[in-house]
Amino acid sequence: MIRILLFLVFVFLIDWYSYQAFKTAFPEQNWIKIVFWVFSVFVYLFVAYGFLTFTRGNLSLSFGRMISLLVLSLIPKLIVLGFMFGEDILRVFTGIFYSVAGHREGDFLPDRRKFISQAALVLSTIPFLGILHGVLIGKYRYRVINHTLEFDDLPAEFDGFTITQISDIHSGSFDNKKKLEYGIELINQQKSDVILFTGDLVNNQAEEMEPWIETFKKLEAPMGKYSILGNHDYGDYVSWPSKEAKEANMQRLYDIQRELGFKLLRNENIKIERPGASIDLIGVENWGKGFGQYGDLKKAAANLSDKSFKILMSHDPSHFDEQVKNFSQFIHLTLSGHTHGMQFGIEIPGFIKWSPASLRYPKWAGLYEELGRYLHVNRGFGFLAFPGRVGIWPEITVIKLRRK
Structure with missing residues (x-):
């Protein structure tokens, strides 16, 4: 049970950080954020159903499609997670430095930088396209x-x-x-x-x-x-x-x-x-x-x-x-x-x-x-x-x- 909870927390962090990237890179395009969450929820519901009905003796084509959809969703998000988490560490240290130096007014953490989110999303397309190529070709x-x-x-x-x-x-x-x-x-x-x-x-x-x-x-x-x-x-x-x-x-x-x-x-x-x-x-x-x-x-x-x-x-x-x-x-x-x-x-x-x-x-x-x-x-x-x-x-x- 603890392992399942830890896995769910990890998955939530992946999606939360990915959402932060979309939110920062496309601050005015709300439809992009809605599409992100609709797609993510669809994938997890589809995967949950697949695992609930899964038996090791039934490696059907539908099970394979479920695995490919999960991989297509998660691997690119891990790239985004690496960028966004790394930026958060830098933001924390920056906030501490300015607070100690007495230069910080207002929020402790600096705002996310748009180009970091954009770079993360652009680089995440590389594994996405690679996985898509692997599935189709x-x-x-x-x-x-x-x-x-x-x-x-x-x-x-x-x-x-x-x-x-x-x-x-x-x-x-x-x-x-x-x-x-x-x-x-x-x-x-x-x-x-x-x-x-x-x-x-x-x-x-x-x-x-x-x-x-x-x-x-x-x-x-x-x-x-x-x-x-x-x-x-x-x-x-x-x-x-x-x-x-x-x-x-x-x-x-x-x-x-x-x-x-x-x-x-x-x-x-x-x-x-x-x-x-x-x-x-x-x-x-x-x-x-x-x-x-x-x-x-x-x-x-x-x-x-x-x-x-x-x-x-x-x-x-x-x-x-x-x-x-x-x-x-x-x-x-x-x-x-x-x-x-x-x-x-x-x-x-x-x-x-x-x-x-x-x-x-x-x-x-x-x-x-x-x-x-x-x-x-x-x-x-x-x-x-x-x-x-x-x-x-x-x-x-x-x-x-x-x-x-």
């Missing part, structure tokens, strides 16, 4: 990221072998078939030897994938398509009417994987073969720190030669630090997803790479190397809850393996 702004990795012990027959990794499809969030088909076409244009999908086909229920089966069936790879499960695929966030209903959902998800042409690896391995050589592909079920731990790496890697070249698909990157990098068998490359890069961040190659995801996951996006073992964390193909991406775009990863 960014969530389907697919980009292809290429990596070339060299290994001493890669079989010569696999020199130049290419992998396209996709992750976190979250089919229950899609709302634009044409743009999705563009993403599928872009994957096929990479013409990789294999396609590896590292989990979270759905948000919660297998039925979410039904409208998109024909679209994803178009994925092509000459040496196969392989997949694993992510934490959202198990239906653990849904209140099922019975154990049988949950099992039926799981079985339907397995069937859909087959319909899509994916070989689902559940704590098992498979050999990818070329004439005269092979590499081992390992797939574990979800294993995440703080999430479901269904994965069994020992079982998945059972009976593999210590000398073979190994690629592991494991949905959650925390698995790498907790088990994979110190595993008894040397795993050359681990492919993960899960984080989405929080669908929000700043990435300028060579200068900055930051997302709130970094506060939870030390390895949250891109390529990492530790103890001679590589981890790649895909930023995700789809989106979840917030129906947009700001600065962290949906990713198609192409990895080329080379022999040193």
Whole structure:
């Protein structure tokens, strides 16, 4: 209860300070102030209704719109809050100085300066437009990221072998078939030897994938398509009417994987073969720190030669630090997803790479190397809850393996 009250007080301060900015910047335009409060009240009523009817198993499009409206409303106001609160601190110190010096007559606090409010409102449009872009365009702004990795012990027959990794499809969030088909076409244009999908086909229920089966069936790879499960695929966030209903959902998800042409690896391995050589592909079920731990790496890697070249698909990157990098068998490359890069961040190659995801996951996006073992964390193909991406775009990863 105390947390809720503190949150409500914080929200009130955000709106109060934002109103002060509008009041100072537009002293004569009362209609602007009325529009501000009408919009704010509408947003909070809409969000309150959304949270009162929210269940984690129901991440519908309407819930996504509610989240996007809340973000669009609050983030720009936080920019305004920073300016206005900073100005208030300066006003207090100015008032104290003039009072002590005996130069203050009338009100203790100096009036707010109009240009500060105007600057705050102008700068707040930057995140507003960025978020709006992320909702309308960014969530389907697919980009292809290429990596070339060299290994001493890669079989010569696999020199130049290419992998396209996709992750976190979250089919229950899609709302634009044409743009999705563009993403599928872009994957096929990479013409990789294999396609590896590292989990979270759905948000919660297998039925979410039904409208998109024909679209994803178009994925092509000459040496196969392989997949694993992510934490959202198990239906653990849904209140099922019975154990049988949950099992039926799981079985339907397995069937859909087959319909899509994916070989689902559940704590098992498979050999990818070329004439005269092979590499081992390992797939574990979800294993995440703080999430479901269904994965069994020992079982998945059972009976593999210590000398073979190994690629592991494991949905959650925390698995790498907790088990994979110190595993008894040397795993050359681990492919993960899960984080989405929080669908929000700043990435300028060579200068900055930051997302709130970094506060939870030390390895949250891109390529990492530790103890001679590589981890790649895909930023995700789809989106979840917030129906947009700001600065962290949906990713198609192409990895080329080379022999040193």
